[in-house]
Structures are given as C-alpha cells and as structure tokens.
Amino acid sequence: MxxxxxxxxxxxxxxxxxxxxxxxxxxxxxxxxxxxxxxxxxxxxxxxxxxxxxxxxxxxxxxxxxxxxxxxxxxxxxxxxxxxxxxxxxxxxxxxxxxxxxxxxxxxSPLAPCPDPALVTVGRHGLLVRQGSRSGLLLPQVPVEWGWDRETFLDQTCHKAGLAQGCWKDPKTTLFWFEAEVF
Structure with missing residues (x-):
C-alpha cells in the first residue's frame, strides 16, 4: 500500500x-x-x-x-x-x-485488499476483516494504544467481528487495510 x-x-x-x-x-x-x-x-x-x-x-x-x-x-x-x-x-x-x-x-484512506498479513505495520495500518455477514474494523492507533504486535492486532480485529482468533488465516476471510490521518 x-x-x-x-x-x-x-x-x-x-x-x-x-x-x-x-x-x-x-x-x-x-x-x-x-x-x-x-x-x-x-x-x-x-x-x-x-x-x-x-x-x-x-x-x-x-x-x-x-x-x-x-x-x-x-x-x-x-x-x-x-x-x-x-x-x-x-x-x-x-x-x-x-x-x-x-x-x-x-x-x-480508501480501503484496499491486504495482499499479505505479514505486510501489516502496527501504527501505520488499520484493518477491516470480513467473513460472511460479519465484519470488524480497528483503527491504526488501537494496537499502539494496547501495545499489540501484528498477530495480536490481526486476532483482535477478528474478535471485533465476532469471529475466532486466527480467522484472518482462513481463505473465506477477506482482509482489508487502510491508513489514517489521526488528530
């Protein structure tokens, strides 16, 4: 991105x-x-x-x-x-x-499909996870505020959607990323 x-x-x-x-x-x-x-x-x-x-x-x-x-x-x-x-x-x-x-x-910024979760940078990217009718979004500042690493951030975005941790690894799940101007 x-x-x-x-x-x-x-x-x-x-x-x-x-x-x-x-x-x-x-x-x-x-x-x-x-x-x-x-x-x-x-x-x-x-x-x-x-x-x-x-x-x-x-x-x-x-x-x-x-x-x-x-x-x-x-x-x-x-x-x-x-x-x-x-x-x-x-x-x-x-x-x-x-x-x-x-x-x-x-x-x-506009949402874009995330090509590889390994490219997600904590503090830079926000995430939206979608699977079926469920979706969850976390802003880029959230993992910084909570001291999360990349994998925890991905798991917590799944949790926000009401999905199981690790759902971001499931091929039925779509992962989007974005950036934000925060003030």
Missing part, C-alpha cells in the same frame, strides 16, 4: 474539532446543529472518517463511516452525533460528561 499522503493544515484540523463540539452542543440543547461552511476545498473532499470520544482516557463513543461518499465535513458532523448519542455500547452523552470529553478524529 502506498503511503496515505493526505494531510490537513492546523486550521482545517481546528475547524473539524470545533465542528464536532458544535454538533454535540447543539444536540445536547435539542437543536439541529448548524454546519458552518468549511474554510477550504480540502474539507469538501470525500473521505471516510471516525470520531472517537474519550473521558479520562477511557472510550466513551466511537463511530465511523468507512466509505468516502460525502464531503468530509459532513461525514465528521454525522459521526460526531453518532459517537456522542448513537454508539450502542454507551448511553447518550450527557452535558456533564461533555465538559470532560476528549475528541479524536481519524480520516481514512
């Missing part, structure tokens, strides 16, 4: 983080969130993205859209709302929690 050569300026990153905050604050107030126009054309490009919310380093919500099929700023706004209020693992975010929430955004 060629390196993902997508980067954002500090101002673009600031706009996206503020957009996440704006969407969550509006929804907490029961209002439709306004979407201020993006300051650059880059933010109108179509990329998949994830919004991750944490409180004191603990996951509080993480939702993403893998396929880049709408402008990035719209995807980020939608994923912000979904991470705060629609992650089935957590109750909706409260006003009190919002005061302590940390925001992380991951902008994804």
């Amino acid at each position: 060629d390196a993902f050569h997508f980067t954002l300026t500090p101002d673009e990153k600031h706009y996206l983080k503020e957009l996440v905050r704006l969407v969550i604050v509006a929804r907490l107030a029961g209002r439709e969130p306004p979407l201020p126009p993006p300051p650059t054309e880059t933010l109108r490009r179509q990329f998949g993205a994830f919004v991750t919310l944490t409180i004191d380093g603990r996951l509080r919500g993480c939702i993403g859209h893998i396929v880049g099929d709408r402008p990035l700023y719209e995807t980020i706004a939608g994923m912000a709302e979904a991470a705060a209020f629609g992650d089935p693992r957590f109750p909706p975010l409260s006003r009190r929690e919002f005061e302590n929430v940390a925001i992380e955004i991951s902008i994804l």
Whole structure:
C-alpha cells in the first residue's frame, strides 16, 4: 500500500474539532446543529472518517463511516452525533460528561485488499476483516494504544467481528487495510 499522503493544515484540523463540539452542543440543547461552511476545498473532499470520544482516557463513543461518499465535513458532523448519542455500547452523552470529553478524529484512506498479513505495520495500518455477514474494523492507533504486535492486532480485529482468533488465516476471510490521518 502506498503511503496515505493526505494531510490537513492546523486550521482545517481546528475547524473539524470545533465542528464536532458544535454538533454535540447543539444536540445536547435539542437543536439541529448548524454546519458552518468549511474554510477550504480540502474539507469538501470525500473521505471516510471516525470520531472517537474519550473521558479520562477511557472510550466513551466511537463511530465511523468507512466509505468516502460525502464531503468530509459532513461525514465528521454525522459521526460526531453518532459517537456522542448513537454508539450502542454507551448511553447518550450527557452535558456533564461533555465538559470532560476528549475528541479524536481519524480520516481514512480508501480501503484496499491486504495482499499479505505479514505486510501489516502496527501504527501505520488499520484493518477491516470480513467473513460472511460479519465484519470488524480497528483503527491504526488501537494496537499502539494496547501495545499489540501484528498477530495480536490481526486476532483482535477478528474478535471485533465476532469471529475466532486466527480467522484472518482462513481463505473465506477477506482482509482489508487502510491508513489514517489521526488528530
């Protein structure tokens, strides 16, 4: 996989983080969130993205859209709302929690079939495993945060899909990889 050569300026990153905050604050107030126009054309490009919310380093919500099929700023706004209020693992975010929430955004390169699991680099690649109707995705930063090696990362991606460890070795399993701009 060629390196993902997508980067954002500090101002673009600031706009996206503020957009996440704006969407969550509006929804907490029961209002439709306004979407201020993006300051650059880059933010109108179509990329998949994830919004991750944490409180004191603990996951509080993480939702993403893998396929880049709408402008990035719209995807980020939608994923912000979904991470705060629609992650089935957590109750909706409260006003009190919002005061302590940390925001992380991951902008994804397009998915590509992984030609050889031995080429997966921890910290560089994210993975999606698919077998039948089951699939699981882990972002590139996850194995770094947990101190996993390549094989553990592959196994944990299978686990996220509800599949047995080692499923990535099964010819019925499809393995995709991607890179991300994370901030």
